[in-house]
Amino acid sequence: MDRYSRPVYFYETDKMAIVHNANYLRIFEEARLHLMEQAGVSYPEVERGGVLIPQTEAHINYKNTLRYGDTFFVQVKLVFYNGIRMKLEYEIRRKGDEKLIATGYTGHCFVDENTHIPLNFRKKMPEESALMDQLLLESGKQD
Amino acid sequence: MDRYSRPVYFYETDKMAIVHNANYLRIFEEARLHLMEQAGVSYPEVERGGVLIPQTEAHINYKNTLRYGDTFFVQVKLVFYNGIRMKLEYEIRRKGDEKLIATGYTGHCFVDENTHIPLNFRKKMPEESALMDQLLLESGKQD
Amino acid sequence: MDRYSRPVYFYETDKMAIVHNANYLRIFEEARLHLMEQAGVSYPEVERGGVLIPQTEAHINYKNTLRYGDTFFVQVKLVFYNGIRMKLEYEIRRKGDEKLIATGYTGHCFVDENTHIPLNFRKKMPEESALMDQLLLESGKQD
Amino acid sequence: MDRYSRPVYFYETDKMAIVHNANYLRIFEEARLHLMEQAGVSYPEVERGGVLIPQTEAHINYKNTLRYGDTFFVQVKLVFYNGIRMKLEYEIRRKGDEKLIATGYTGHCFVDENTHIPLNFRKKMPEESALMDQLLLESGKQD
Numbered sequence: 001m002d003r004y005s006r007p008v009y010f011y012e013t014d015k016m017a018i019v020h021n022a023n024y025l026r027i028f029e030e031a032r033l034h035l036m037e038q039a040g041v042s043y044p045e046v047e048r049g050g051v052l053i054p055q056t057e058a059h060i061n062y063k064n065t066l067r068y069g070d071t072f073f074v075q076v077k078l079v080f081y082n083g084i085r086m087k088l089e090y091e092i093r094r095k096g097d098e099k100l101i102a103t104g105y106t107g108h109c110f111v112d113e114n115t116h117i118p119l120n121f122r123k124k125m126p127e128e129s130a131l132m133d134q135l136l137l138e139s140g141k142q143d
Numbered sequence: 144m145d146r147y148s149r150p151v152y153f154y155e156t157d158k159m160a161i162v163h164n165a166n167y168l169r170i171f172e173e174a175r176l177h178l179m180e181q182a183g184v185s186y187p188e189v190e191r192g193g194v195l196i197p198q199t200e201a202h203i204n205y206k207n208t209l210r211y212g213d214t215f216f217v218q219v220k221l222v223f224y225n226g227i228r229m230k231l232e233y234e235i236r237r238k239g240d241e242k243l244i245a246t247g248y249t250g251h252c253f254v255d256e257n258t259h260i261p262l263n264f265r266k267k268m269p270e271e272s273a274l275m276d277q278l279l280l281e282s283g284k285q286d
Numbered sequence: 287m288d289r290y291s292r293p294v295y296f297y298e299t300d301k302m303a304i305v306h307n308a309n310y311l312r313i314f315e316e317a318r319l320h321l322m323e324q325a326g327v328s329y330p331e332v333e334r335g336g337v338l339i340p341q342t343e344a345h346i347n348y349k350n351t352l353r354y355g356d357t358f359f360v361q362v363k364l365v366f367y368n369g370i371r372m373k374l375e376y377e378i379r380r381k382g383d384e385k386l387i388a389t390g391y392t393g394h395c396f397v398d399e400n401t402h403i404p405l406n407f408r409k410k411m412p413e414e415s416a417l418m419d420q421l422l423l424e425s426g427k428q429d
Numbered sequence: 430m431d432r433y434s435r436p437v438y439f440y441e442t443d444k445m446a447i448v449h450n451a452n453y454l455r456i457f458e459e460a461r462l463h464l465m466e467q468a469g470v471s472y473p474e475v476e477r478g479g480v481l482i483p484q485t486e487a488h489i490n491y492k493n494t495l496r497y498g499d500t501f502f503v504q505v506k507l508v509f510y511n512g513i514r515m516k517l518e519y520e521i522r523r524k525g526d527e528k529l530i531a532t533g534y535t536g537h538c539f540v541d542e543n544t545h546i547p548l549n550f551r552k553k554m555p556e557e558s559a560l561m562d563q564l565l566l567e568s569g570k571q572d
Binding site for chain 1: 296297299300303306308353354
Binding site: 016018021022023025026029052054055056057058059060061062065116 | 159164165166168169195197198199200202205
């Protein structure tokens with residue numbers, strides 16, 4: 001499981017003085033793309049291959065709040081991948097007290113850059129797909 | 144069920160040329176606060192009463208995409224309310240072809256402005272709470 | 287001069303409980319594209335013609351603050367246009383007390399969609415360019 | 430001059446496939462608060478002292494574009510500080526080819542947390558103010 005970390009930005013807070021709820025999907029995205037890059041699957045490279053990976057589903061459970069001054073880390077894990085669809089799970093914790101801030105998951109498919117029609121990533125980019133398979137395998141071992 | 148509508152803003156798009164996935168939570172928020180205001184529960188008024196309504200859960204199913212040039216509308220419905228928690232459901236459709244773009248729901252609780260400790264909205268703001276009860280009743284009738 | 291108006295969204299506020307400073311550029315953009323559309327120059331149409339209009343300069347003077355619950359309007363005026371570059375000026379006021387919230391301007395050029403190389407909008411899209419010339423003329427008359 | 434660096438986030442791009450113009454003010458903010466923290470003036474600490482530092486002016490010159498996959502760094506310098514107002518200058522460059530992406534400046538004042546009335550930071554927080562004076566001195570030496 002990859003561990004992604006950064007401080008809260010001031011502009012991410014809202015008038016409740018906490019990180020606004022919509023920003024968690026942005027944080028999930030940062031962590032997800034970081035995980036893939038660590039696994040050798042660069043998203044700019046995927047795009048150059050003519051593939052986009054839109055989000056099809058998202059779920060968030062907000063457990064605690066993040067404030068300006070906090071640093072968080074995200075544990076992200078690929079829990080499903082079959083070339084057609086993938087699913088990732090996330091845990092956001094505050095650095096320091098390790099307090100659980102939020103959990104969630106996102107679902108994705110693979111589509112053609114121009115037509116936005118779903119495709120099989122295994123066939124379209126076999127090398128990158130093999131790296132995703134390996135990532136899935138490693139995630140399973142961690143449980 | 145309330146119907147909230149506006150055009151897509153250019154800055155809401157990402158490099159896939161579609162409205163970025165995180166913005167759907169912002170759109171849900173716009174529609175939710177609009178519904179409450181239509182029902183007579185002004186959120187600025189709620190805040191002046193010392194109450195905040197943070198999000199505890201969110202779910203989105205992305206069915207189709209919105210692009211710059213599109214106008215969307217949101218149907219939003221209060222499906223649960225008991226003074227402690229509430230839940231709302233959302234449907235985003237494109238204006239014109241009425242295409243279903245996304246569905247989802249959000250969960251919320253009521254907390255004290257200063258301590259962020261959960262409270263009973265029925266006891267804290269009985270008048271506004273009665274309006275929420277009425278909103279729930281009307282939502283049920285629409286099914 | 288066009289008048290664009292909408293309420294402040296909750297998520298636009300920051301922990302100072304005011305609309306975050308970066309959102310003013312988004313509001314300028316909304317008002318600018320609205321003005322062009324009112325003048326008959328639809329930005330989606332411009333894009334379909336292979337032209338993008340990136341921002342080359344921006345300036346904002348923050349005079350007062352906007353809060354959640356406020357509605358604002360923007361007066362926007364095209365003050366320069368020659369087919370190569372254009373400049374617009376903005377005034378944001380709060381609805382109700384008409385208080386001046388911010389003033390500013392933005393500069394733009396016209397570029398090819400694919401190469402991002404500057405082009406002459408007069409030559410590329412003469413019909414839309416004529417509408418921009420007329421908009422400039424009308425703006426001058428208002429002074 | 431402080432050097433702040435991070436990669437572009439996917440969600441910062443717009444449908445032109447470049448970082449959206451409004452995000453530069455967010456990047457300026459990240460770099461500014463980082464500079465102050467490096468100088469020993471923690472913004473959360475300033476807030477606990479009852480002081481807010483709103484933006485009064487902003488200017489951006491967009492020279493080139495940032496894309497997803499790019500990493501940028503920001504050089505930020507305090508060029509004016511007198512306890513009442515301050516001004517900072519920024520240069521954003523792309524990591525790798527060192528290409529100049531944008532320049533700009535922001536102006537700020539110091540206000541009371543509750544009343545939002547301007548105050549003298551020298552008198553209100555003398556220790557932090559001395560650190561700002563030192564930061565200004567060091568910035569001057571770098572020219």
